[in-house]
Amino acid sequence: MTAEAPSAPVLSPGRLVPVTVHFDDLDALGLLHNARYPVLVERAWGELWEAYGHRYTGDWAAAGDACNAVKELRISYEAPVTRPGGYAVHLWLERLGRTGLTYGFRFCSADGATTYARGSRVLVRLDPATMRPAPWSEEFRTVGRGLLRSAQ
Template sequence: MTAEAPPAAPVPAYGRLIPVTVHFDDLDALGLLHNARYPVMVERAWTALWNERGFGFEGDWEAAGDFCNAVKELRISYEAPINRPGAYAVHLWLERLGNTGLTYGFRFCSADGSVTYAHGTRVLVRLDAGTLRPTQWSDRFRALGRELLRSRG
């Protein structure tokens, strides 16, 4: 008798579904995922996604290129509480990809993407490492970013 492979993660119509794990120590005194943990886990999911594509930060802002960016705005709405540790997912996509900035959307959801616990957007600005002034995303970053756009039309 051979074991069956686990079912593949569902593929959303746009963006990517990135697995995340909620640990017991992520919960607050009421046993709920602490509100401040959601943005941290979304950030980790984005980092994993961009690392898969060859982008990252290894301690040198000059070498970080497109990873040298700053948050301009973060909005999050909490829809349903997470009250136990375990496997979940973050659904990620780009709403807008500009010359020096972008807006990404996210949903913190069940592992299969069917239940939304929180959703929101975050605006990033690409910075020049020397001046800390806005600068353009690289052509490579823009090409990969276009693949994540919610509406490609």
């Protein structure tokens, strides 16, 4: 695993990950459906961590740091997305704890200039045998520190 994700442009803080809004992501009014934002953010988060070598392939015991669960999700919608096409998700870490983390995100234009939605999500690392909180690996923490909004 490297400290730089090769496919995601560096922003301060975090990374900008490209995503695509498809026609069928829009609701009857022609707006990106509110439930699609978290899905697109999840895909961007997965792509970012996959670039660092962390992925879930269906085996909790082998998943390592990818064995985690969402504890909380907050999102606010700031401007409507009214057409399909290329956009981006700006991701960064707000907090990196021993067994949990909070990441921030912005759903934005492909260049990151326009924000359509913003939010945060809390994840908890799980032990695959007990499904109880477990510490992040030092390798994961090293990469995570590079995504932090500010030094802890």
